[in-house]
Amino acid sequence: MNESDSDVIVIRNLVKRFGEKMAVDHLDLNVHNGEIFGFLGPNGAGKTTTVRCISTLTDFDEGSVEICGHDTSKDPIAAKNCIGVIQQQVSLDKDLTIRENMISHAMYHDIRKDERSARIAELTEYFGLAEYLNKPVDSLSGGWKKRAAIVCAMLHDPEVLFLDEPTSGLDINARRLLWDIVKSLHKRGTTIFLTTHYIEEAEALCDRVGIIDHGKLIALEEPKTLCDSIGSIAVEYADGEKTLYRYFRNRQEAQDFASSLETESDIRIRKTSLEDVFVELTGRSAEAMR
Template sequence: MDDIIVIDNLVKKFGDKLAVDHLDLTIHEGEVFGFLGPNGAGKTTTVRCIATLTDFDSGTITVGGHDLRQDPIRAKENMGVIQQQVSLDKDLTIRENMVSHAMYHMMKKREREAKISELSDFFGLEEYLDRPVESLSGGWKKRAAIVCAMLHDPRILFLDEPTSGLDINARRLLWDVVRRLNSNGTTIVLTTHYIEEAEALCDRVGIIDHGRIIALDTPENLCLSVGSVAVEYMGGERTEYRYFRSRDEANAFASSIEGDVEVTIRKTNLEDVFVELTGKSVEGHR
């Protein structure tokens, strides 16, 4: 499998704070790759560096075979970006925002009209196209921003906390879009702190903390690294967690717990992996 993104020794600082700490990473063409970590871990900063939204201090990034420092324009042609904060032009209608974005990518009129119609229909945006941006709720603005990012059929789509602020139906709709785009060959780079999102969508996940990738594998293999079955029980004043390779081992341990203690046996998830590696929850609390 070819590598569409290659990051070598990436460093990004904000004043004295080291946000990305000598990070090395390759992302394969055609995969859904997820950065998982708490707020402040460096996942958004890393994606902003790759997507040319912020400069970096040292290291190299190659996107689609183009070095970001030497050939940023050609690199950008491969990208579509959906940021945490909606970046639509408030003085334009939704349709005008879409047309403006399509023209930026030099799409011909017939092509852009067909694409706007197709994606607007998929996202249920048809009745909102000629409304001002400010008249829409946050969820509808996010849907419009997603359409703008997808119009030029980018080889790589960056999704930075894309479902933050969306209701459950809109979130699941976006998941379907991600799967459809990926099935057509689009490489997806996703940042999230939603465990279920990473598990549902990602071929590989990089767990990031303090600007470093501390674990990298498929969601299944990451869970297996700590044990496939988790046992939760109240130990003193806090919930304790133990992990086992099999349900039989988990059941045996649960049976050995003394006293009137509520015990839950379940599959291990990526949050368990993160807590075991960092001592923090995905929300960033110890």
């Protein structure tokens, strides 16, 4: 059983190696029931490998993972029945229509025909996909393909949905539509484990955020708490061609510092963002995530 009834994912001492490289380095993590959990990290930090280990797509070398109280090593089928997975690249069968993909996925999970039809009708109506059901996969835009993939992943009514960079490659309108879908799934009670390279996405959507670097979890908290940990107010100013940042507990301290600067360049005082936290903790810019 889980260590707490409120924890739907419990990870202990998780290790994944690729030869000499430690991709996931003794990771401990709990994800609470019903939350949107954001997972951030630079490219190569281990976030996608972690998701693949947790969601049973990849074996791991040491440690344990429990999903909904099921040990993924001892009872993988029960664990898989609790989860839906949307990978970075949409894994729909291009030779089938959207409806045929949904039927195929439902049959994989042994959903009865009558229940299958009802679930497909309910979810396609909910996500606005009804008019696209008989269209081939490649006739849809990236945003609609992602919606169809989410419906497939939700057909067996999983308690946990893994979204690995779901808005990567989408235009801003499609991204915002996907944000609305994530929020609506959250309201329905689905626990969502979200990896993203858009830091503003994590800040807007997530109840808690974990930051991984070199396979280690280096921070874990609510976005606001993470921002407050380095200082809630930022001063952004130029030093020659370089932009510098300083963080303060309140706006008065920030204004006092800004007044002391001997520079003719613009000085900006603003709230600290999750991007600031990411840069401070990893020493790398947000571009390192892309």
